[in-house]
Amino acid sequence: MSLERLSGLLPKELSASAARDKIDPATLRVKLPELKELQVSDDAIRRAQPLLLDVIAQNKICDSCTGYEHCGKMGDAKGMQYRLDLYNGQLVLKTSYCSPFLEYLALSRAARYQSYSERTPYDLQLAFANFPKSQRVRKPKLFAAAQTFANQYKPGDDMKGLYIFGPAGVGKTHLLHAMINRLEERKVPAIFVRVDALFDRLRSMIGEGKDIEPALETFSTVPVLALDEIGQERPNEFTLEKLFRIVNQRFAAKLPTLYTSNFAPPNLYDRMPLDMANFIDPLKSRIIGGTRVGYLDGTDYRIANAEILDV
Numbered sequence: 660m661s662l663e664r665l666s667g668l669l670p671k672e673l674s675a676s677a678a679r680d681k682i683d684p685a686t687l688r689v690k691l692p693e694l695k696e697l698q699v700s701d702d703a704i705r706r707a708q709p710l711l712l713d714v715i716a717q718n719k720i721c722d723s724c725t726g727y728e729h730c731g732k733m734g735d736a737k738g739m740q741y742r743l744d745l746y747n748g749q750l751v752l753k754t755s756y757c758s759p760f761l762e763y764l765a766l767s768r769a770a771r772y773q774s775y776s777e778r779t780p781y782d783l784q785l786a787f788a789n790f791p792k793s794q795r796v797r798k799p800k801l802f803a804a805a806q807t808f809a810n811q812y813k814p815g816d817d818m819k820g821l822y823i824f825g826p827a828g829v830g831k832t833h834l835l836h837a838m839i840n841r842l843e844e845r846k847v848p849a850i851f852v853r854v855d856a857l858f859d860r861l862r863s864m865i866g867e868g869k870d871i872e873p874a875l876e877t878f879s880t881v882p883v884l885a886l887d888e889i890g891q892e893r894p895n896e897f898t899l900e901k902l903f904r905i906v907n908q909r910f911a912a913k914l915p916t917l918y919t920s921n922f923a924p925p926n927l928y929d930r931m932p933l934d935m936a937n938f939i940d941p942l943k944s945r946i947i948g949g950t951r952v953g954y955l956d957g958t959d960y961r962i963a964n965a966e967i968l969d970v
Contacts, residue, residue, distance in 0.1 A: 687711050697745045707750040714741055714752070727763040738763075775877055776850045778836070785836035794830050794957060801953035805834050809841035812915065814848070814882040820915035822950040824923050828959030831919040835885050838917060842883055849883035854902070855892035861901060875901065879908040885917040890927045899928070899938040910945040917950075924952060 684704040688694045691711060694704060704711065720731045721740065730737045738760030742753045787806055795802045804821060812818050821838075823831045835851070842849045857878070864871050878884055884905070892898060909916050920927065924947045928939045 682708060682712070690715050691743065693743050697743065697750075699745060699750060700748070703745075703748060703750055710750060710752070711743075714743065717741055721757070724757075724759055727757075727759040730759070771877065775852065775874065775881075777852045777856050778839075782836045782851075783840060785833050786840055787837045790833055790837055791830055791960065794955065797957060798953065798955055801955060802834070804951055804953065805838050806841075808915070808917075809838040810845075812842065812847060812883065817913050818915055820883075820917050820950045822918045822920070822924055822946060822952045823955055824918075824920045824952070825955040825957075826959065827921065828961045829955050829957045830960065831955050832887055834955070835887060835917055835919050839883075839885050847883060848881055849885065850878065850881045851885040851887065852878075853887045854889045857886070858892055858898045858901070862897075875904065878905045880912070880914070883915055883917065884909065887919050889918050889920045890922045891920075894928055894931055894935075896935065896938075899931075899935060899942065903938050903942045906942060906945050906949075910949045915949070916946075918946065923954075924950075 684701040687704055687708070691714065694711075717732065717736070724730070727738055732739070738756055739754050740757040742755070744751050744753050787802075787809075790802070801823065805823075808818065808821060823834060825831060839849050839851045861871050861874060864874065889902075906916065908914075922929075924943055927943050927946070928935070931939055
């Protein structure tokens, strides 16, 4: 960044003081230890004195930082940090985004993702610790795989998702919520949504004249997407086309997707007409290729714990 560019982003009084003050190079080395590390000559320091004074002013603002939203810098300098470097014997500035700005962006993205996530207060209480012990004992590899993903996955990792299938009431959705809750504790952005609710939302947006592209892009790019009860919705050309788009984009970008279903992956949408095979076969292929598959069966917890009155 040039001196003129930086000065234009600073309060006028700071730029003016940089122009008139004359400070000994030794004093500037004390205030900016990187000058010593770069082995900058006294002449180079004198030539760059206005720039260095402005950097000191910027550092002073950063030292009292209370978050990006309260940044005291001006214009494009807000959210930026500066590092001195030497190029052909002259001091130059290298810029990058500061940590508070990156944290602000992450929180903003997380808030946007949360607006698409469909979860109840009860869902937020579902954890690995309260997952039925009998199922943990019966399916130790599946339980361990879910824990490993939830505890270790970081955005950018090349890690497969998980496809959990089996009959109703055996804990598939509980395990999915446990994973999402742990990921959110670790600040890993994730969306949980029932597949039928996803398409209801898209249809509602279309009915209200809204653009569905931002929603599709969000589902396609969130670091972790959890699709609950895939195959239970009423599939048609619209739903399968949009689902394929989401799954295909995530598969190509190596973004993990988590699924629950009553159907084994090869049996998804088997009752659809043959002319829909151009969506269904590639969809199933990408789902299988992007996940580790686990079967969860057992007693239907809801039926086993039903309250029976006046039998």
